[in-house]
Amino acid sequence: MRQITVINRRSFLGGLITAGAFVLGTRLLPSLVQGAAKTESASWSPSIFLGLEPDGSVIIVAHRSEMGTGIRTALPAIVADEMDADWGRVRIEQALGNSKYGSQNTDGSQSIRDFYDTMREAGATARQMLIAAAAARWGVPSGECSTAKHEVIHAKSSRRAGYGELAAGAAKQPVPKKSDLRFKSPADHRYIGQDMPVSNLKELCSGRGVFGIDATMPGMVHASIERSPVLGGKLKSHDDSETLKVKGVLKTVVLEGFSPPHGFKALGGVAVIADNTWSAMKGRQALKAEWDPGQNASYDSEVYKKDLMATVSKPQKAARNVGNVDAEFAKNAKSHEAYYYVPHLAHAPMEPPAAVAEVKDGKAVIYAATQNPQAVQDTVAAALGIDKKNVECHVTLLGGGFGRKSKPDYVAEAALLSKAVGRPVKVTWTREDDIRFDYFHSVAAMYLKASLDARGKPTALLQRSAFPTIISTFNGAAAEGAPFELGMGLTDMPFEIPNIRAENGPAKHHVRIGWLRSVSNIFHAFALHSFIDELARLANRDPVEYLLDLVGKPRKIDFKAEGTDYSNYGKPLDKFPVDTGRLRRVVELAAEKSGWGNKKSGNGRGYGIAVHRSFLSYVAVVVEVEAGANGRVTIPRVDVAVDAGTIVSPDRVKAQFEGAAVFGASIALMGKITATKGVIDQSNFDSYPVARITEAPFKTHVHLVPSSDPPAGVGEPGVPPIAPAICNAIAAANGKRIRDLPINPVA
Amino acid sequence: MITLKVNGVTRRFDGDPEMPLLWYLRDLLELTGTKYGCGRGLCGSCTIHVNGVQVQSCVTAIGSADGKSVATIEALGANVDHALQRAWMKNNVPQCGYCQSGQLMTAAALLKEKPKPTDQDIDTAMAGVICRCGTYQRIRQAIKDAAEVAL
Numbered sequence: 001m002r003q004i005t006v007i008n009r010r011s012f013l014g015g016l017i018t019a020g021a022f023v024l025g026t027r028l029l030p031s032l033v034q035g036a037a038k039t040e041s042a043s044w045s046p047s048i049f050l051g052l053e054p055d056g057s058v059i060i061v062a063h064r065s066e067m068g069t070g071i072r073t074a075l076p077a078i079v080a081d082e083m084d085a086d087w088g089r090v091r092i093e094q095a096l097g098n099s100k101y102g103s104q105n106t107d108g109s110q111s112i113r114d115f116y117d118t119m120r121e122a123g124a125t126a127r128q129m130l131i132a133a134a135a136a137r138w139g140v141p142s143g144e145c146s147t148a149k150h151e152v153i154h155a156k157s158s159r160r161a162g163y164g165e166l167a168a169g170a171a172k173q174p175v176p177k178k179s180d181l182r183f184k185s186p187a188d189h190r191y192i193g194q195d196m197p198v199s200n201l202k203e204l205c206s207g208r209g210v211f212g213i214d215a216t217m218p219g220m221v222h223a224s225i226e227r228s229p230v231l232g233g234k235l236k237s238h239d240d241s242e243t244l245k246v247k248g249v250l251k252t253v254v255l256e257g258f259s260p261p262h263g264f265k266a267l268g269g270v271a272v273i274a275d276n277t278w279s280a281m282k283g284r285q286a287l288k289a290e291w292d293p294g295q296n297a298s299y300d301s302e303v304y305k306k307d308l309m310a311t312v313s314k315p316q317k318a319a320r321n322v323g324n325v326d327a328e329f330a331k332n333a334k335s336h337e338a339y340y341y342v343p344h345l346a347h348a349p350m351e352p353p354a355a356v357a358e359v360k361d362g363k364a365v366i367y368a369a370t371q372n373p374q375a376v377q378d379t380v381a382a383a384l385g386i387d388k389k390n391v392e393c394h395v396t397l398l399g400g401g402f403g404r405k406s407k408p409d410y411v412a413e414a415a416l417l418s419k420a421v422g423r424p425v426k427v428t429w430t431r432e433d434d435i436r437f438d439y440f441h442s443v444a445a446m447y448l449k450a451s452l453d454a455r456g457k458p459t460a461l462l463q464r465s466a467f468p469t470i471i472s473t474f475n476g477a478a479a480e481g482a483p484f485e486l487g488m489g490l491t492d493m494p495f496e497i498p499n500i501r502a503e504n505g506p507a508k509h510h511v512r513i514g515w516l517r518s519v520s521n522i523f524h525a526f527a528l529h530s531f532i533d534e535l536a537r538l539a540n541r542d543p544v545e546y547l548l549d550l551v552g553k554p555r556k557i558d559f560k561a562e563g564t565d566y567s568n569y570g571k572p573l574d575k576f577p578v579d580t581g582r583l584r585r586v587v588e589l590a591a592e593k594s595g596w597g598n599k600k601s602g603n604g605r606g607y608g609i610a611v612h613r614s615f616l617s618y619v620a621v622v623v624e625v626e627a628g629a630n631g632r633v634t635i636p637r638v639d640v641a642v643d644a645g646t647i648v649s650p651d652r653v654k655a656q657f658e659g660a661a662v663f664g665a666s667i668a669l670m671g672k673i674t675a676t677k678g679v680i681d682q683s684n685f686d687s688y689p690v691a692r693i694t695e696a697p698f699k700t701h702v703h704l705v706p707s708s709d710p711p712a713g714v715g716e717p718g719v720p721p722i723a724p725a726i727c728n729a730i731a732a733a734n735g736k737r738i739r740d741l742p743i744n745p746v747a
Numbered sequence: 748m749i750t751l752k753v754n755g756v757t758r759r760f761d762g763d764p765e766m767p768l769l770w771y772l773r774d775l776l777e778l779t780g781t782k783y784g785c786g787r788g789l790c791g792s793c794t795i796h797v798n799g800v801q802v803q804s805c806v807t808a809i810g811s812a813d814g815k816s817v818a819t820i821e822a823l824g825a826n827v828d829h830a831l832q833r834a835w836m837k838n839n840v841p842q843c844g845y846c847q848s849g850q851l852m853t854a855a856a857l858l859k860e861k862p863k864p865t866d867q868d869i870d871t872a873m874a875g876v877i878c879r880c881g882t883y884q885r886i887r888q889a890i891k892d893a894a895e896v897a898l
Contacts, residue, residue, distance in 0.1 A: 068842030207780015399845025662881025
């Protein structure tokens with residue numbers, strides 16, 4: 001699948017490095033990832049590059065987007081480690097959008113798991129070619145040479161040569177076959193598994209980092225866009241006479257509405273163009289626009305909730321069927337059932353969507369905070385009617401993404417406006433735009449039922465969900481959950497229960513639906529792990545002991561044998577099985593580290609547990625809550641046990657799980673988006689609050705399971721178990737069971 | 748004509764006195780370290796100091812800063828060496844980093860007022876600055892570390 005070639009230096013970053021440099025290109029075909037990847041270009045001839053200058057400088061291309069995970073440091077560190085390069089001589093360059101790199105869509109918690117091997121191969125290839133060059137120069141066998149921190153060494157003759165001086169010779173060496181590559185043993189890793197300095201830390205602590213909203217181009221103007229308050233509404237009339245009186249306003253531009261499906265297309269509207277952001281926003285406030293709201297004006301969240309609940313109260317299409325749930329329910333008198341509900345959520349990254357575009361002479365140059373520069377190329381090309389190779393997308397730092405910035409509608413707006421006004425245009429979404437026109441996380445209803453044995457353990461489990469599918473963004477008729485969505489907490493239910501059925505019912509979309517950090521795991525995990533805790537309490541059993549009983553003996557779930565279409569995050573089950581032994585280990589670790597055995601819930605203080613596998617990682621969470629009589633919930637402590645396979649950057653992994661606990665707390669405590677007559681009711685952080693320092697868990701302790709298994713995801717899998725663990729802790733504290741999120745909605 | 752000092756440099760402005768300092772700093776002076784997050788004083792990403800007092804620049808009209816002295820993140824430490832910046836780097840506080848200017852400027856105002864803040868002091872002072880990545884516990888630790896060093 002992969003081949004490595006020495007490439008012409010001109011094709012490496014457009015001639016960024018100097019003559020005489022040794023440049024290595026790694027061609028690869030990463031396995032197709034499910035979900036979001038289905039919406040991408042089918043072009044799969046990627047390559048990723050590593051360069052070595054004659055002065056010894058190593059240039060490593062960061063092809064994934066940096067939005068706070070540290071990926072801009074972690075992937076280059078893998079290359080440098082296998083190359084045996086001196087980190088102090090590594091320079092990291094951000095890649096432009098280009099399909100030659102493989103997927104650059106930085107979501108799905110995929111960067112390390114999809115590119116770990118590729119980066120190691122790139123580094124190992126360079127190292128072997130440098131050894132070959134030194135061996136040829138000295139007339140000694142390659143096998144007698146070794147490397148140490150940027151040098152090739154021939155111990156027998158005590159000769160050493162620096163990588164820089166070997167660059168030219170190395171470029172002439174034959175490229176080793178993949179099967180001939182020799183990798184370091186984990187014990188010899190100097191960067192993998194270590195806490196490398198975050199590459200842009202100083203910039204981020206001094207306001208010098210350049211985000212999409214900070215990008216500028218000479219002659220640039222600013223735009224703020226008034227859009228239809230209802231998805232798909234049409235502009236009836238507008239009056240910009242007051243707008244044009246605002247100092248700094250240059251003109252207004254009407255952007256046509258999209259033709260369905262909305263995909264990543266610009267929504268359309270009236271753009272106010274000004275010489276600064278404030279004037280554009282102020283001019284927009286003075287704009288009068290009337291809209292024909294169209295059919296989505298029927299969308300009312302209260303009515304919709306009843307419909308979704310009705311859907312899950314009836315049998316629906318089975319996505320997983322093991323044993324015979326109906327027969328078990330019929331013969332077993334003892335049972336428990338419950339309904340759960342999670343509303344729409346907005347991503348609300350601190351940097352709202354923002355992009356700069358210059359369209360000139362049939363070409364577009366873009367600077368954008370984007371998780372997916374290739375989708376920018378495709379979307380802008382389609383909007384302008386030009387070839388994607390004429391769209392040059394520069395990726396800035398991202399002020400948060402969480403999935404929002406994989407959808408480049410805001411970049412299409414900037415490009416269309418630049419074309420219309422003949423100057424570079426920066427589009428800055430207001431916070432109100434961001435929250436009202438998001439690609440919302442699906443609203444979802446769930447129904448669960450279990451029949452129980454004498455010890456209160458399920459003999460049969462039925463899980464049923466209904467939610468508007470992400471696929472509706474690309475195919476307006478789609479109404480059922482896609483296999484990848486059902487594979488996030490529904491069809492992959494890992495507990496040892498003899499009879500299992502998972503069902504999913506249809507749901508219409510009336511707003512743009514999109515993936516948000518951990519996707520449909522959020523509601524599926526909330527329902528499942530709340531329900532399991534309910535069963536433990538019904539049985540008067542300790543929740544951890546009960547959970548371990550349900551996890552059962554270590555086994556690998558054979559989805560194929562049971563006939564379940566389970567996509568496993570696009571990875572083969574033989575390499576990444578659903579391994580209940582690993583599930584058990586994180587439950588035990590979380591219980592141990594949190595001191596579960598010595599904790600006593602009650603009188604307003606409670607402890608809750610949940611365990612969930614997602615993005616191929618195993619995560620157990622113990623949450624401590626204080627639930628006051630006034631309904632206020634605080635979270636003094638969270639313990640997270642994580643088995644994510646091989647860890648490249650321990651501190652950044654811990655940071656992801658610390659952050660996920662806060663993100664999950666926002667979902668549990670306050671996250672709620674609703675619509676009335678098709679218009680989103682929330683608009684800023686007063687009506688759509690997210691956790692502040694006073695509401696976030698006070699301290700989250702992250703415990704990593706040492707592992708040499710292949711690396712799995714870390715950005716998202718910390719989120720799903722948090723909300724159920726919080727609600728389980730509340731139930732332990734005061735007996736109150738929460739089945740509708742959020743716990744404390746804004747009145 | 749409005750006259751103000753920004754990071755020690757005297758500036759004159761004869762535009763709309765209602766323009767929030769945020770956009771004056773970002774669009775006109777190209778001091779983009781101060782961030783837009785909400786436009787309504789709800790999130791704290793835009794926090795700066797005016798005459799040494801912490802304000803949210805998105806809801807502070809430039810007209811109100813006439814004759815005053817404005818300090819932004821760019822002037823916090825000449826070589827990114829303010830005690831808070833050093834503590835921030837030691838604790839690897841930032842994830843995406845977008846809100847961190849507001850966090851640091853708010854923390855700097857806190858330490859000026861309370862050189863040895865308690866957890867409660869920190870939480871009260873920092874509650875106005877949202878971090879969507881969830882770096883709060885490291886922010887708390889970094890402020891405590893900086894307070895120790897500063898003494």
